[in-house]
Amino acid sequence: MAARDPYEVLGLKPGASDKEIRGAYRKLAKKHHPDLNPGNKPAEERFKEVSAANELLSDPARRARYDRGEIDASGQERPQRGSWQGHAEGPQGTRYRPNGEAGVDEQEIGDIFAELFRRGGSGAPPNMRMRGGDLQYTLAVDFLDAVNGATRRLTLPQGKHLDVRVPPGIEDGQVMRLKGQGQPGHNGGAAGDALIEIHVTPHPFFHRDGNDIRFEVPVTLAEAVLGGKITVPSPSGSLSVTVPPHSDTGAQLRLRGKGVPAHAGQPAGDAYVTLKVVIGAVDDKLERFLRDRAPDPAGNPRRGMTGDA
Amino acid sequence: MITIDVLCGSVAGLQAGEVEQWIGNAWLRAEGPPGQYRFQEIDVARVRLIRELRNDLGIDDETLPVVLSLIDQLYAARRQMRKLRRAVEEAAPDDVKQAILNTLAG
Numbered sequence: 057m058a059a060r061d062p063y064e065v066l067g068l069k070p071g072a073s074d075k076e077i078r079g080a081y082r083k084l085a086k087k088h089h090p091d092l093n094p095g096n097k098p099a100e101e102r103f104k105e106v107s108a109a110n111e112l113l114s115d116p117a118r119r120a121r122y123d124r125g126e127i128d129a130s131g132q133e134r135p136q137r138g139s140w141q142g143h144a145e146g147p148q149g150t151r152y153r154p155n156g157e158a159g160v161d162e163q164e165i166g167d168i169f170a171e172l173f174r175r176g177g178s179g180a181p182p183n184m185r186m187r188g189g190d191l192q193y194t195l196a197v198d199f200l201d202a203v204n205g206a207t208r209r210l211t212l213p214q215g216k217h218l219d220v221r222v223p224p225g226i227e228d229g230q231v232m233r234l235k236g237q238g239q240p241g242h243n244g245g246a247a248g249d250a251l252i253e254i255h256v257t258p259h260p261f262f263h264r265d266g267n268d269i270r271f272e273v274p275v276t277l278a279e280a281v282l283g284g285k286i287t288v289p290s291p292s293g294s295l296s297v298t299v300p301p302h303s304d305t306g307a308q309l310r311l312r313g314k315g316v317p318a319h320a321g322q323p324a325g326d327a328y329v330t331l332k333v334v335i336g337a338v339d340d341k342l343e344r345f346l347r348d349r350a351p352d353p354a355g356n357p358r359r360g361m362t363g364d365a
Numbered sequence: 366m367i368t369i370d371v372l373c374g375s376v377a378g379l380q381a382g383e384v385e386q387w388i389g390n391a392w393l394r395a396e397g398p399p400g401q402y403r404f405q406e407i408d409v410a411r412v413r414l415i416r417e418l419r420n421d422l423g424i425d426d427e428t429l430p431v432v433l434s435l436i437d438q439l440y441a442a443r444r445q446m447r448k449l450r451r452a453v454e455e456a457a458p459d460d461v462k463q464a465i466l467n468t469l470a471g
Contacts, residue, residue, distance in 0.1 A: 082423050091414060140413070145447065149407070165448050165449055
């Protein structure tokens with residue numbers, strides 16, 4: 057097919073000014089741009105034609121040659137198109153999904169239909185047997201209840217109560233599924249499930265590390281130097297432990313089996329107690345002793361940090 | 366994977382500074398930290414699209430984000446439409462397909 061006269065394509069008369077050409081092209085290109093009219097074949101053809109006409113007429117040298125009849129309208133190479141449509145509609149198009157979040161919009165369509173069918177919307181046959189929807193809840197659980205297990209009462213929005221047995225060793229963010237506690241099914245379908253996301257509130261001194269529990273306890277100078285029995289807390293209650301003589305800040309005591317109790321086939325974890333020496337109130341005797349004791353046999357504990365001896 | 370130099374080489378007159386600015390504006394997406402950007406084929410097409418909108422169609426930098434956002438929403442909707450079409454093609458029995466056609470025609 058022979059190309060149409062580029063002036064005619066742009067709706068201009070020969071001898072139109074550069075400004076008129078530019079204006080006419082922009083107006084038509086905006087209207088027919090294929091990325092603004094995806095799937096509209098006539099618009100795409102029209103855009104190609106408009107682009108080709110503009111390319112020819114906006115180049116003074118080529119326009120002059122055309123005006124002189126040296127080249128014809130079809131002798132020009134088609135401009136290189138970005139072909140955004142081809143990319144945007146392929147699987148890689150999700151790279152430029154509108155909200156920028158990963159993995160969302162491909163999912164949405166499924167969600168729309170799941171919701172539609174769940175509600176028994178006009179799209180679903182009226183007597184179709186359908187499973188009820190799942191309901192999502194969050195439940196805040198104290199640190200120790202999460203470690204040892206507990207039964208917690210969840211109040212549902214409709215005023216119903218649900219007693220949730222939190223198993224020992226549950227972790228923050230874990231989701232419990234209570235079968236049949238979601239929305240009722242339709243036409244004899246099974247009820248949905250309640251999905252309960254557990255939020256564990258942090259403890260003032262216990263920290264969880266897998267199935268181990270770590271915490272710090274203060275000890276006096278005398279307890280650290282002379283050693284002896286002290287009472288420490290643990291998730292399962294207070295325990296008596298022996299501090300070895302000549303212990304220091306940072307020394308760790310392992311209490312075997314005193315961490316998270318055995319659960320779900322995993323053996324019980326351990327508790328790790330880290331000692332922290334506190335000086336506390338100082339009396340004259342200690343002060344005098346330390347002054348008379350110079351030089352300190354411990355030397356400079358900061359050597360290696362400052363370059364001093 | 367395409368480096369910023371290769372990207373600039375494949376689109377006539379494209380400057381690296383421009384590309385970095387577009388990434389900063391969230392018009393263009395890239396992997397990797399600044400200075401080590403990596404691009405895919407679709408990003409080259411994105412650059413061409415942005416240049417066409419700005420240079421050829423005269424859309425200014427204040428309007429461009431609106432246009433890009435609408436284009437991205439349009440193609441997200443079209444991708445979903447395709448996915449839905451595939452689902453109907455693969456999963457729906459023939460009588461359901463016919464019922465859908467009838468509903469759409471009505």
